[in-house]
Amino acid sequence: MTRRLSRLSRSVAGKVVLITGAGSGMGRATALLFADEGAKVAVTDVDRDGVESVTAEISSAGGTALGVVLDVADPASIGAALKTVREGLGRIDVLVNNAGISVGAEIDDEEFDDRWQLALDVLLTPHQRLIRACLDDLIDCGEGRVINISSTEGLGASRSTTPYTVAKHGVIGLTRAMAIALAKHSITVNAVCPGPILTSMTQAIPAEHRDTFARRRTALRRYGDPEEVAHMVLNLALPSSSYVTGAVIAVDGGQTMKND
Numbered sequence: 001m002t003r004r005l006s007r008l009s010r011s012v013a014g015k016v017v018l019i020t021g022a023g024s025g026m027g028r029a030t031a032l033l034f035a036d037e038g039a040k041v042a043v044t045d046v047d048r049d050g051v052e053s054v055t056a057e058i059s060s061a062g063g064t065a066l067g068v069v070l071d072v073a074d075p076a077s078i079g080a081a082l083k084t085v086r087e088g089l090g091r092i093d094v095l096v097n098n099a100g101i102s103v104g105a106e107i108d109d110e111e112f113d114d115r116w117q118l119a120l121d122v123l124l125t126p127h128q129r130l131i132r133a134c135l136d137d138l139i140d141c142g143e144g145r146v147i148n149i150s151s152t153e154g155l156g157a158s159r160s161t162t163p164y165t166v167a168k169h170g171v172i173g174l175t176r177a178m179a180i181a182l183a184k185h186s187i188t189v190n191a192v193c194p195g196p197i198l199t200s201m202t203q204a205i206p207a208e209h210r211d212t213f214a215r216r217r218t219a220l221r222r223y224g225d226p227e228e229v230a231h232m233v234l235n236l237a238l239p240s241s242s243y244v245t246g247a248v249i250a251v252d253g254g255q256t257m258k259n260d
């Protein structure tokens with residue numbers, strides 16, 4: 001083999017990565033990509049069918065995956081899920097907080113409080129719980145990585161989405177606060193803000209509305225693919241990304257910078 005000239009590794013081979021919401025969309029794409037790169041992947045999701053199908057997909061392609069059903073909104077189940085991952089794959093090196101739902105509300109909605117609480121319970125609070133629950137592993141490995149999936153809704157705001165928008169802004173605040181708190185352990189904590197991406201979350205939007213939005217609002221005039229987000233997550237997880245922390249990176253086809 002040719003001798004490599006760079007000092008910092010661009011490989012996650014052998015690393016254990018835990019991904020929440022890995023049964024579908026961007027979580028699934030991220031799980032498949034890490035497995036392709038030789039990582040050992042804990043495929044977790046509240047949806048058992050999703051867990052089973054992504055785990056089987058990885059295994060049949062020759063990768064290493066362990067499926068664990070985990071509802072991130074249920075704090076009581078986190079400990080047992082992590083124990084299963086540690087016993088099956090080993091110490092967790094990389095945590096990807098990705099699980100999510102679309103939860104909006106009009107300001108005069110009678111259910112506003114419930115929607116607000118649901119958004120925080122699924123989209124924000126679990127991120128800090130999982131980071132804290134994985135902390136010993138992340139410290140122990142010497143170059144722990146946390147990647148939190150926020151959204152362009154974490155950088156701006158749209159109509160009728162207050163609970164989601166607030167939770168996604170919170171993910172950015174949490175990312176920055178944790179990046180400061182964990183820097184002494186050389187753990188990096190970064191946020192990825194996807195723009196419009198074709199997943200089951202956006203599939204319910206009629207195709208012509210998606211096309212109009214993409215043409216008007218993104219510089220690249222199209223929706224993104226889940227794999228295009230997964231590759232950014234992988235980049236942030238690499239040992240060679242050791243000096244990137246507290247960063248908030250849009251993967252949005254130019255949506256947030258576009259003025260015209």
Ligand code: NAD
Nearest residue numbers: 021024025026046071072099100151194196197199200201
């Ligand atoms: P998706 O619906 O395809 O996947 C989300 C996954 O999360 C599903 O498998 C679902 O079962 C799982 N999930 C939901 N609630 C859960 C819970 N309580 N515990 C564990 N798993 C749970 O959607 P996606 O678009 O791939 O979403 C992934 C992330 O990206 C979410 O955080 C979402 O908010 C964010 N995001 C999506 C878009 C987009 O355009 N699709 C844009 C910006 C941000």
